[in-house]
Amino acid sequence: MEIRLLGDVEVEIDGATFAPGRAAERCVLATLALNPGRPVSVDTFVEHIWGARPPAKAEETVATYVRAVRRTIARGGGDRLSLANRRLGGYQLDVDPRVVDYRRFVDLRASARVRHREGDHQRAAETLERALALWRGEALADVTGLWADAHRVRMRRQRLDATYDLLDLHLRAGRATAMATRATELALDDPTDKTLALAIRGLAASGQRALIPAFMARTADRLRDVAKTRPGPDVVALARQLTNEPDRDRRPPDPPARRASAGGSVTMTATNCVNVYQATGDQYIAELRESAPATAQK
Structure with missing residues (x-):
């Protein structure tokens, strides 16, 4: 199973993709996937989905969205129980961070920087190519709201910085x-x-x-x-x-x-x-x- 954020938000297994049906559900999945192994409070979900003007019964609505995300994870080959209730009314996605494409991108960039410092420019460039190949378009492309907009800007900048580093390595290599x-x-x-x-x-x-x-x-x-x-x-x-x-x-x-x-x-x-x-x-x-x-x- 792979949770994909670098494009539309979806779960992928063996070439088949599954996505929550509503933008708010995709926001819940993205929030959890950006915090694997860490509890996320209901207040955080409310802020990410609705900002400063949540509707009445927002907490109950978040619970409905979480159930939909559990179903999507199960359809994508994951364990429904990996999305568990945690203390103080929060939720936690217990998965290996490497199943999240964004986390792999961040780790590959870090690895490329190490290889660059060691003078292995060829492997550094190859590692950055692998990192950039994970992108399928605009990150969080089908998630709406101010939180998603702000996070997209940060992720876009990380992608551009990786591209700058790759181009510089290509120039150094002739x-x-x-x-x-x-x-x-x-x-x-x-x-x-x-x-x-x-x-x-x-x-x-x-x-x-x-x-x-x-x-x-x-x-x-x-x-x-x-x-x-x-x-x-x-x-x-x-x-x-x-x-x-x-x-x-x-x-x-x-x-x-x-x-x-x-x-x-x-x-x-x-x-x-x-x-x-x-x-x-x-x-x-x-x-x-x-x-x-x-x-x-x-």
Whole structure:
């Protein structure tokens, strides 16, 4: 049996999945699975499900949800008795923490950090790949409420941090072209200074320095649209530095389709490169677009 939180909340056995029917029941299962072997009070369930405005008879309703979760665990090959009543009206899920995919993800990340410190970068990267393969989408995807929203943010950040670590390991191992492709895609999906810096380093290391200015322009647009901010001065300085550095170990460029994903279709000239790095934010983008050939603009 496996309890899965890194996507829809469900119980899986031999390829078959079973999920509680109501979002509140899935919230109960997720709360228990995040605290294996520890008692969880009814008040905690009430807060996670309803927040500050619980309904009348909330405790009785929680008991109904717990019974539904017991049935789901039994259908998924687990023991109904593993979800037991505990003192002070709480409940406890007595399972091996390793049956919870999120717990395995956390343990694999910790193991990868140990291997990285020991200098075994290959095994560290393989361990992180295994950790990230556990994700099936957004964590707690079918659980609603403020508690689930807040926990999703924390879990998403852990996933991104693991991805950052993996990309850095790939770069150290000389897999720069593959790293650049993944990093530029990640930067467009999650535009932050950290993802931009990783992508810039990957493009430079894979011999694609000429793509950096157009990539920066495109991701600056995403930062403005998504986060109402602009690339930080350190990232802009890094981009300028790596654009202008000569390639010490030039690698073959990626195929055209892959190159397009890195920077879009803006044609860059030497003048553009200078203008791009003279400022950040709106002026930064305006100077780029004004100096790009009209046929290349979208």
